Amino acid sequence: MMSGKPAQKVTNVDAVAVDDRSVASRLFAILDAFAAPAGATSLTLTLTAIAQRAGLPLSTTHRLVAEWVSWGGLSKHENGQYSLGMKLWELGVQTPTARNLRTIALPYLEDLYETTREHVHLAILDGRDALYLEKLSGHHVVRLISRVGARLPLHSTGVGLVLLAYAPTDVVQEYLATSLQRFLPRTVTEPEAVRKRLAEIRLMGIARMSEEMTAGSSSLAAPIRDRTGQVVAAVSIVTRTTDTVDPEQEQAVRLAAQGVSRALGYRRAQQ
Amino acid sequence: MMSGKPAQKVTNVDAVAVDDRSVASRLFAILDAFAAPAGATSLTLTLTAIAQRAGLPLSTTHRLVAEWVSWGGLSKHENGQYSLGMKLWELGVQTPTARNLRTIALPYLEDLYETTREHVHLAILDGRDALYLEKLSGHHVVRLISRVGARLPLHSTGVGLVLLAYAPTDVVQEYLATSLQRFLPRTVTEPEAVRKRLAEIRLMGIARMSEEMTAGSSSLAAPIRDRTGQVVAAVSIVTRTTDTVDPEQEQAVRLAAQGVSRALGYRRAQQ
């Protein structure tokens, strides 16, 4: 504890904030470098690019990347580019929610796809986003923004709105406290209007969205409950927008959601 | 060890091999603790269990696990148990092979499932194993050992044998150099017999397996090629063993494999 003289020893001089991240967080920063952009296809990076994104010196990056590669978390391609490695995939699919929910839900999603021939989604609530666990699509030429692993907003997607409708009040509170992005003219962003929709969804047991995220497409989404009756996920189909409501499609989505819920151990509450 | 005087000051010294693993490899050892058992459902571990499996002191484990949790690679449950975290899943599904192959193949796998109503598998060659990338199953009660992310032997599964049939000769050489496990009486384990099968598969473009891994089930598998003509994956259906060969099923598997290959940019080589 130097007293008196204002610490001369500060050799490194000011401005050099020395980066007090732990080894672990540096390693993580490297992986995060691959995740960054939302819809991007980047997925492969050079060493220098990784160093930049992670904010690490090149030599440090070099060493740490080598550690990842030797474990299998990253893989190095002939051209010198790096990408996420199969080991991550292997561990990733072991994740309880992914493994259990997906395994149980998949057959019902397949049925839903077969009867409707529309894009089928399965998503859970994660933080402030709808996280897409599964997506079935057939040979459609139509591209959607969604893909497995994607995160989309809660207020502009069918699954998102369903998840929000059954979320704890404080989550809703917090979500609506921030300003919601308007993607298209029909996106509902006004907090009170959203609340009204949520109430309606709880009442109807289904969410109807139309042109709120992607022009020309609409969706129908329903909640999936586990044995405790809590809503843990949502299924949806995404269709081309039409003027008429198709009651059969609604029924199909409902059935799929009920099927999965039942498989999860949910027994319709008495009443 | 104790020699003479019960080593007083000799606090550490000899015998203590100090564990020269890097921080990174310790972090990885922690994740690997969750992967360990093949068909196990363990998936959640206590801190102590992690420490044991990873071979690390408790306090070190405690600190490193906390790092994983704060990043999202592990998650801590109310009961104090840990499991793999969603972050791993998110990064895992971004892995190029998983993302691209799966996305492209899925529609064809769905078609195959619809026409045959049998278990459908998609696998790639990884090291000495067939790694299962996708599995569609419907509501079958019949359980299979396979699941997404599973690794099964090359010589006793349909997809495995197909992958081996089109693998570089040195891979085949090396694989057959070790003794192959016999799961059932009909499992072919004799190297020369396997080679003969591989040749036959290359000739026929399809593999037929019968009761070589699981009693009562058979499979039909076909190769998937990329634009360079190289075999990069295999599709299969697993059926209950019957006496007769079903040419329609064979055709369906072939079509699915061809569909995926075409979608990957493969154009049937002239001749």
Add this chain to the structure above:
DNA sequence: CAGGCGCTTCCGTCCAGTGGAAGTTCTTGG
């Protein structure tokens, strides 16, 4: 209520990680 087990926190020691710099390989363009 004592004993045991598992988790968390603390802290002095010391060595593994750090990153600047030099060396090497690959690429570009004059």
Add this chain to the structure above:
DNA sequence: CCAAGAACTTCCACTGGACGGAAGCGCCTG
């Protein structure tokens, strides 16, 4: 064809963060 530059790899002396034994805490269980 060679020079200049960019990207990658290796080296190594310094030092601050990781290490882990030990003590403290909280929760069961008999």
